[in-house]
Amino acid sequence: MTDRLLDDWFRDGLAANPHGPALRAGADLLDYTELDLRARAWAAALTADGHRPRRVGLLAGKNADTYAAFLGILYAGAAVVPLGADVPAERNAAVADAAGIDALVTGEARAFAPGPGVRVLTRPDPPGAAAFRGPAGREPGDLAYILFTSGSTGRPKGVPITHRNVSAFLTAALPRYDVGPGDRCSQIYELTFDLAVLDLFLAWGTGACLCALTRLQALSPERCVRTHRLTFWHSTPSLIAAAGRSGLHPGGLSRLRYAVFCGEPLPVTVARTVRTAAPGAVLDNIYGPTELTIACTAYRWHIDDEPDWSTPTVPIGVPLDGMDFVLLGPDGRPADDTGELCMTGPQMFGGYLDPANDRGRFVELRGRRWYRTGDRCLLDGKAGLVHLGRDDSQVKIQGYRVELAEVEEALRRAVPGRDAAVCTVDTARGTELAAFLIGAPPDSADVQTRLAGLLPAYMLPRHLWVLPEAPLNRNGKTDRAALRAEAARRAGSGS
Amino acid sequence: MSDTIDDRLDALIRAALPTAPDGLVLTADLPLAAYGLDSVGTVGLIAALEDAFGCTVPDEELVPANFRTPGAVRALLTRLEVTT
Known part of the structure; x- marks a missing residue:
């Protein structure tokens, strides 16, 4: 079939x-x-x-x-x-x-x-x-x-x-x-x-x-x-x-x-x-x-079953017929119960339209080629696979897959010459995008309008704040954890 | 079509924009999504419009295009024969 x-x-x-x-x-x-x-x-x-x-x-x-x-x-x-x-x-x-x-x-x-x-x-x-x-x-x-x-x-x-x-x-x-x-x-x-x-x-x-x-x-x-x-x-x-x-x-x-x-x-x-x-x-x-x-x-x-897993989300269960999975440990070798979910089978695509995007997305194991989902999973004896989260900067906003880097790139285009950092913040409405423009407030007030000309609506930040300088970690890179904390503080105070 | 919209409609739309800066002018072609109007917010705006103008937005008018800009909202109300 x-x-x-x-x-x-x-x-x-x-x-x-x-x-x-x-x-x-x-x-x-x-x-x-x-x-x-x-x-x-x-x-x-x-x-x-x-x-x-x-x-x-x-x-x-x-x-x-x-x-x-x-x-x-x-x-x-x-x-x-x-x-x-x-x-x-x-x-x-x-x-x-x-x-x-x-x-x-x-x-x-x-x-x-x-x-x-x-x-x-x-x-x-x-x-x-x-x-x-x-x-x-x-x-x-x-x-x-x-x-x-x-x-x-x-x-x-x-x-x-x-x-x-x-x-x-x-x-x-x-x-x-x-x-x-x-x-x-x-x-x-x-x-x-x-x-x-x-x-x-x-x-x-x-x-x-x-x-x-x-x-x-x-x-x-x-x-x-x-x-x-x-x-x-x-x-x-x-x-x-x-x-x-x-x-x-x-x-x-x-x-x-x-x-x-x-x-x-x-x-x-x-x-x-x-x-x-x-x-x-x-x-x-x-x-x-x-x-x-x-x-x-x-x-x-099933309607009568009480949940027998420990995460706050429903398990993702078992592979559809024909698909195989392996959990990849941090050492790049298959792990027993927790790791990055990799899958292969007849539903796996052949590679991105631009082969440059394939880099790092596939892994060869046991003589087969596997797609690396980037999703960390746990294998539970009864419930099957349980989703734990992601390690990279891909997030889900109302079910839409969003790479934070793509929103940051659009912000740099909307305000030329300025850097930007984007993170997520959890509110009563769900997970939302928060954007920081680094430096002085922008000259023009229509940053948001210009951004809407570049990105689909679900990628538009719900919060746009100005930050005099980006928090840096010890390696001199943007400190994402500090940004998320700042976003949570500002979103929580209603600004 | 004039550049701005009527006061009452202006106030209702503005209240539905969580990220509108002070002094933002609601021109007819302003993209409302840019100022935080998502689909959940749009459902709230529809309820507010129905309350304020005593109208019912029928099922077939519940399309994103009708809530993309202040001008589109006004055009919808005109179709529903609402006087703003």
Whole structure:
């Protein structure tokens, strides 16, 4: 089953439920046959006049045409390069350029101007849909999509994922969920985030209905579950935690059969809130970096079980079928119970778009190549893998992966000639970014506006402070611990 | 469209911006995310707008684009036939 194309999984749903609902987005409700036809219309437009696009940028909001175009790009034999509808044009342009897109599908008036030679498509070709035939010679080793994650060098890193990678994930993951025609699955994550691919192909691989939700809608889960009659919920823990703070009632999500969380550690307290709101739901905590295709371990917390682990977060459990792990000790050798989680298997990507980013991210052990996740884990005899934290400067903000260096680099660009240091601070709202500009207060007041022109919203610091000089450690480097303490002090005093 | 927005709407938006410096002028095209308006803050702003203007923001208008700038918020209220 791993030697399949990603769009083959959609055809499973199409065969199982041809006249049942496949997609609800805004006011649109499409059945499987209609969605297939719309996807073909996009594929026809992409391949008109003998074009054979390789990589296609997709820049649009959560409307029916966006989802149809996602499928249509696959039908056309190209890799999807999702771009952010709410991301500054300059960043989208950098991503599109790094990915080497040769066509751009967009419904956004705010679209950036792509490079020369990039075809821009704003509408499908409905008359061409019926006659469309997929190109010959497609293989599971072809790229299905390319996503970008925050990079420690200050620039986003491209992660190419093949059809085989994602088919291996779906082969292992779909049997975990008894979902099919009649089920309605949430789609909350932006398409620039690979967890969205789980939403799309969990629904479409089984004949269920995909329900597109904006983050604003999803922040009222009880309303969403009621109005969309959702049976499957998938979001970050932060989102449900934020919703819980403003009111989540016992039984308020009782229609749910599954509640799945991913993207960041799941606090036990948040999981308990979910179990109270959705007493009939199976609770799954899944884990995985983009490089290992969506998720590569899972822990199912059974409703009657008391937690038998000691950390304040729910374990990440055991690897999905086909994936192997090893814990790497500080001496670079496999360790018994605690170390950096390294994984390999059919879901592992082949390497970053820019091979320079591969350095230090892989390790050769036992005759195999392993991806180093950077996550420190403990192996518990009963619970499986338990996430302990990270040693580097990658952080999670509301489930988004952020490299502090990338935010610092943007600050230096927003205030030329000045240094900056960024750290996290924990508040009642969750983990937030705090930025320090080093030196005298900046001349102009619009630092924040300029920063918003460089970074997506989730990377914008919640706190921006001026510090006369950076605290240094004994090696003359910025003392990160001192910065975090200063940030905690300032955030705590409400300034 | 004028450069600034009406006083009542100005006050509601300003209250939803945790990192707005004193004296910040809310021009129509100011990116609100730059001053700390995240999605959780936006939900709070929506509730405040609904209370202040006696309107209901329907589900299909709960899209980030409607809360990106003061001008977008005002345009939303105009669509909802709210007089600010």
